[in-house]
Amino acid sequence: MPDTYRYFQTQIGSALNSQSALAYVIDLRGPDAYRSYFDVNDFALAATQAAVSEYAALTGASRIGIDRRLALLWFHLTTRPVGWDVGSVWDAIAGDYQCADGWVRLHTNAPHHQKAALEVLGCEADRDEVTGILRQRSKFEVEQAVVDNNGCAAAMMSLSEWRDHPQGQALARAPLVEWSVRDGGRPKHRGLKGLKVLDLTRVLAGPVATRFLAGFGAEVLRIDPPHWNEPAVEVDVTLGKRCAGLDLTTNEDRDTLKRLISQADLLVHGYRPGALAGLGFGPRELQSLNPGLCDVSLCAYGWSGPWASRRGFDSLVQMSCGIADEGMRRAGADRPVPLPVQALDFATGYLVAAAALRALRRQQTEGQVSSARLSLARTAHLLTSAGAHEALGDGLVPADGDFAPTLEKTSWGDIQRITAPYEVDGQRPDWPMAAGALRRHAPTWD
Numbered sequence: 027m028p029d030t031y032r033y034f035q036t037q038i039g040s041a042l043n044s045q046s047a048l049a050y051v052i053d054l055r056g057p058d059a060y061r062s063y064f065d066v067n068d069f070a071l072a073a074t075q076a077a078v079s080e081y082a083a084l085t086g087a088s089r090i091g092i093d094r095r096l097a098l099l100w101f102h103l104t105t106r107p108v109g110w111d112v113g114s115v116w117d118a119i120a121g122d123y124q125c126a127d128g129w130v131r132l133h134t135n136a137p138h139h140q141k142a143a144l145e146v147l148g149c150e151a152d153r154d155e156v157t158g159i160l161r162q163r164s165k166f167e168v169e170q171a172v173v174d175n176n177g178c179a180a181a182m183m184s185l186s187e188w189r190d191h192p193q194g195q196a197l198a199r200a201p202l203v204e205w206s207v208r209d210g211g212r213p214k215h216r217g218l219k220g221l222k223v224l225d226l227t228r229v230l231a232g233p234v235a236t237r238f239l240a241g242f243g244a245e246v247l248r249i250d251p252p253h254w255n256e257p258a259v260e261v262d263v264t265l266g267k268r269c270a271g272l273d274l275t276t277n278e279d280r281d282t283l284k285r286l287i288s289q290a291d292l293l294v295h296g297y298r299p300g301a302l303a304g305l306g307f308g309p310r311e312l313q314s315l316n317p318g319l320c321d322v323s324l325c326a327y328g329w330s331g332p333w334a335s336r337r338g339f340d341s342l343v344q345m346s347c348g349i350a351d352e353g354m355r356r357a358g359a360d361r362p363v364p365l366p367v368q369a370l371d372f373a374t375g376y377l378v379a380a381a382a383l384r385a386l387r388r389q390q391t392e393g394q395v396s397s398a399r400l401s402l403a404r405t406a407h408l409l410t411s412a413g414a415h416e417a418l419g420d421g422l423v424p425a426d427g428d429f430a431p432t433l434e435k436t437s438w439g440d441i442q443r444i445t446a447p448y449e450v451d452g453q454r455p456d457w458p459m460a461a462g463a464l465r466r467h468a469p470t471w472d
Contacts, residue, residue: 030065030412034072037408038377041202042076042384046083050075050090058095059419060366063356064349067419069409070101073373073380077238078448080383084390085217087451096447099424101372103262105461106429108440115258119143119151122182122345122362125165129362131345132156133178135229135257139337142177178337182362184355185348185410194347196331197407203381203398204329207388210318210395219243221386222471224286225267227296229256230340230368231324231402233263234375236294239382240266241446241455247286247471250464260464261436265443266457271465274305282469283307284315289471292382293321299334309397320385321397322378328401340368340402347406352414366421374405437462 031054039045052075059067074097075090082090105112119134134140140151146168149155160168165181172179188194218239225236225248233248240246246267251274256263272279287293293312295302302308302323312319326338327346344350344364353363377400385396429442437460446455 031068038076046079050079054094056094061417061419061421063353063414066369073376076380077376080380082450084383084387091449093447099444102367104444105261106442110439113258123160128165129182130165130168131180133339139178142175143172146171180342180345182345182351184351188348193331193333197328206397207394222290223292224290230371231374232296235378238379261461264461268467269464270467270469287315295323322382324400327403329399340371343402370402434460436460
């Protein structure tokens with residue numbers, strides 16, 4: 027089997043315009059592995075190393091360490107509630123459904139996305155009823171109807187179908203990280219200590235990136251709209267962050283966001299292409315508000331091509347780009363077989379963090395201001411470009427010894443969290459602020 031870890035390292039290093047991912051030698055050998063038909067393990071470790079290496083390069087560190095088992099476990103939920111239940115990640119309707127000509131996946135965790143799907147199907151939120159209706163429908167017809175109704179769905183395609191699809195072709199031509207660089211002033215900070223990061227991201231890649239930055243000293247302020255919640259994952263991804271709320275449809279809250287942008291050092295956002303500009307915060311407005319602001323953005327299906335503005339999530343991208351179909355075929359299964367973890371989300375999250383750190387290093391050493399754009403679907407293209415194989419590994423689940431001994435007191439109750447998997451010159455990440463509910467802070471930096 028080829029050295030896919032080195033392949034992923036090289037591709038990521040090239041995308042970041044950086045050799046940092048290759049500069050630090052780490053012993054990552056070991057038996058721990060997820061069972062997958064794609065090289066999820068090498069993929070996860072290479073993405074993790076990219077972020078850690080870029081932080082080491084930013085701070086001038088000489089040594090990094092990554093625990094293979096823990097790094098792989100951090101590609102999933104990292105917490106275990108003590109005496110309470112976090113609930114299911116999925117709502118009652120979300121999931122894969124067999125249609126007359128294949129499979130479709132509905133993503134309905136957000137109430138408005140569930141409403142959009144049920145309006146198309148003409149039924150109530152009853153899984154059996156949804157199942158019966160979809161068996162009589164075409165997967166592509168359902169996908170398009172739900173998307174047209176501002177919902178989230180994906181028909182399952184094969185690797186070859188996606189390769190021939192206009193969006194698949196657009197992604198194959200696009201870089202893993204799209205850069206835009208301009209001259210700008212020197213930064214106010216060195217490293218991450220005291221660096222203000224404005225986080226306009228939601229499940230799951232963006233929050234993973236900003237959680238990483240917070241662990242090494244960045245002051246992260248997350249902003250969410252009214253009524254948005256992420257049940258079952260907030261306890262994982264709000265670690266180390268202040269969490270505030272703004273309604274960007276109001277002039278008052280847009281003015282507040284302008285003030286926050288003018289004070290920030292880094293903006294990380296996950297709006298679909300054109301959506302942030304539609305609220306009055308396009309590239310020109312951001313530069314006017316803060317000429318020295320670095321920004322990193324991510325979306326689901328890419329920044330060009332006919333699906334660039336499509337809503338999407340990791341599980342949907344896996345259906346679209348052939349991963350779930352290839353897994354089903356190789357497993358001899360009778361339904362879609364996705365990756366064992368939401369690796370597109372987590373890998374993109376670490377790559378967003380790596381791109382942010384690369385941008386900050388370029389600003390600190392060269393006086394240039396960078397913008398970077400990434401997407402889940404382009405990350406998927408990197409994974410699938412290494413090819414599929416027979417499943418390796420027996421699976422990986424947390425054991426008692428993987429969890430840190432100290433309890434974390436969150437807004438919901440005590441939890442145990444899996445020990446952080448990396449260190450830089452002996453320094454492990456530290457999150458002084460426990461995880462907590464969205465919108466629990468005022469929209470200020472302190």
